[in-house]
Amino acid sequence: MVFDPELAEIRFGCGLAAQLAQPSDVAAMLARLQGPDVAAHTFAIPGLDTGLATAATFAKLRRAWRKSREGKQASLAKQAFRKYRRHHVQQQHLWFRQSLLRQCQTRDGFRERLVLFWADHFTAQGKRAALRPMGAPYVESAIRPHLAGRFEDLLIAAVTSPLMLHYLDQHRSIGPNSRAARRRKGRGGLNENLAREVMELHTLGVDGPYGQQDVRQLAELFTGLNFNAKKGFAFRGGQAEPGSETVLGVTYGADEGKAELGPILQVLRDLAAHPATAAHLARKLAVHFTRDDPDPGLVADLTESYIQSGGDLTRVYETLLQHPASWEPELNNIKPPQDFVASACRGLGIGTGDLADWKAKQLRRVLVAPLGLMGQRWQAAPGPDGWPEEDTAWITPQGLSARLRWAMAAPQKLRKDLPDPLRFAEQSLGQRADARVRFVAGAAETRAEAIGLILASPAFQRR
Numbered sequence: 001m002v003f004d005p006e007l008a009e010i011r012f013g014c015g016l017a018a019q020l021a022q023p024s025d026v027a028a029m030l031a032r033l034q035g036p037d038v039a040a041h042t043f044a045i046p047g048l049d050t051g052l053a054t055a056a057t058f059a060k061l062r063r064a065w066r067k068s069r070e071g072k073q074a075s076l077a078k079q080a081f082r083k084y085r086r087h088h089v090q091q092q093h094l095w096f097r098q099s100l101l102r103q104c105q106t107r108d109g110f111r112e113r114l115v116l117f118w119a120d121h122f123t124a125q126g127k128r129a130a131l132r133p134m135g136a137p138y139v140e141s142a143i144r145p146h147l148a149g150r151f152e153d154l155l156i157a158a159v160t161s162p163l164m165l166h167y168l169d170q171h172r173s174i175g176p177n178s179r180a181a182r183r184r185k186g187r188g189g190l191n192e193n194l195a196r197e198v199m200e201l202h203t204l205g206v207d208g209p210y211g212q213q214d215v216r217q218l219a220e221l222f223t224g225l226n227f228n229a230k231k232g233f234a235f236r237g238g239q240a241e242p243g244s245e246t247v248l249g250v251t252y253g254a255d256e257g258k259a260e261l262g263p264i265l266q267v268l269r270d271l272a273a274h275p276a277t278a279a280h281l282a283r284k285l286a287v288h289f290t291r292d293d294p295d296p297g298l299v300a301d302l303t304e305s306y307i308q309s310g311g312d313l314t315r316v317y318e319t320l321l322q323h324p325a326s327w328e329p330e331l332n333n334i335k336p337p338q339d340f341v342a343s344a345c346r347g348l349g350i351g352t353g354d355l356a357d358w359k360a361k362q363l364r365r366v367l368v369a370p371l372g373l374m375g376q377r378w379q380a381a382p383g384p385d386g387w388p389e390e391d392t393a394w395i396t397p398q399g400l401s402a403r404l405r406w407a408m409a410a411p412q413k414l415r416k417d418l419p420d421p422l423r424f425a426e427q428s429l430g431q432r433a434d435a436r437v438r439f440v441a442g443a444a445e446t447r448a449e450a451i452g453l454i455l456a457s458p459a460f461q462r463r
Helices: 005-011 026-034 038-042 048-067 072-105 109-121 132-146 151-159 162-167 179-184 193-202 212-222 262-273 275-289 296-309 313-322 337-347 360-374 397-409 421-432 435-443 447-456
Strands: 225-228 232-235 245-247 250-252
Touching: 005 421, 026 109, 026 313, 038 072, 048 072, 048 132, 048 162, 048 232, 072 109, 072 132, 072 337, 072 360, 109 132, 109 275, 109 337, 132 151, 132 162, 151 193, 151 262, 162 225, 162 232, 193 212, 193 262, 212 245, 212 262, 245 262, 250 262, 262 275, 275 296, 275 313, 296 313, 337 360, 337 397, 337 421, 360 397, 397 447, 421 435, 421 447, 435 447
Parallel strands: none
Antiparallel strands: 225 232, 245 250
């Protein structure tokens, strides 16, 4: 394997940036990943506990408005709720700015790419107005702290996150024979959403060695997982199905019962350690970072590394970064819209000062809304399986048209002093600024047009 620092930033990072030094080797990339999360500290986003507190205030003000009678009191309650709702919604766009600045300014691009990968793998969204902006705080609490650790810890953090429990309706799942079911006289019932997605998406894969009975038993084992706005995660033994459950031939809850969290944590650890999970995650990582049809040897080596290390993600990343198939010089994967916009902003050298005075409305108009037109609304994947990895998902007439319009219009809104086009091509593409790109950089009538055409070029659209 021959390490290519430019390719490292393009394929495994957030793109080239003239003002930021490229990694010197694989060891440097892994050292940064295991070191302090500088970007998160510099561009802070609150954790989910803080996010839930704001959601609770939102719900409280809405209840006060709905309960108020006519007259001055009702008018004041309505104004208070609408003002807070506006702030609550706008906060999501401000968190987008922080996330974008991380990708633009980080010297640890591999970390930011892994955040996007695992946040997508463990997709969770708020389905009510109060919880809809909570995607960024969820990632901050459940995903970022566990990127370089063991997969079982990442799995447990994501699955037990209040936002995941809300998104997959687990907080409503009640064991058919639980104390809660008896009190409710049969109202409510078991929900299999979380159990199914944990097996199908998060661990074993859609073709994994499980059946409907395993899903049902896991769903019964998961009963009791819940949350509240004040304390976040909560285990409610009264909702838990009594007795033991058998998942993939292993019995859980036979000794201590399911009035405690222990059996649930154990089944998650066992699922994380399963060879099918290793194979599923290995292929996903290979597809995400190399090509839609990844090298079989790379997938096999990633799988073996996962199994031998007991799910140590850093060891798996090391195998990925040291494998010859990861360093094919040809750029294969199309950048999804969020990566495209972030790498463009990074290449333009966008920093805190460029976006410091931007209000939520401007962020939405120039950056957030165009992502939706390109086919990838920020933190709004179409389902629990996240965004597609296939290039064909992003190469659509509407998506390509939206990319071209954004490339031609956005740079001059982001920066007043656009760089020299030829220098921009060299700095943002390095050795991949081929003759066609250089011709465009020199032949366009204006700097804005030249930079737009560079961003729209096949060389910039791939990684």
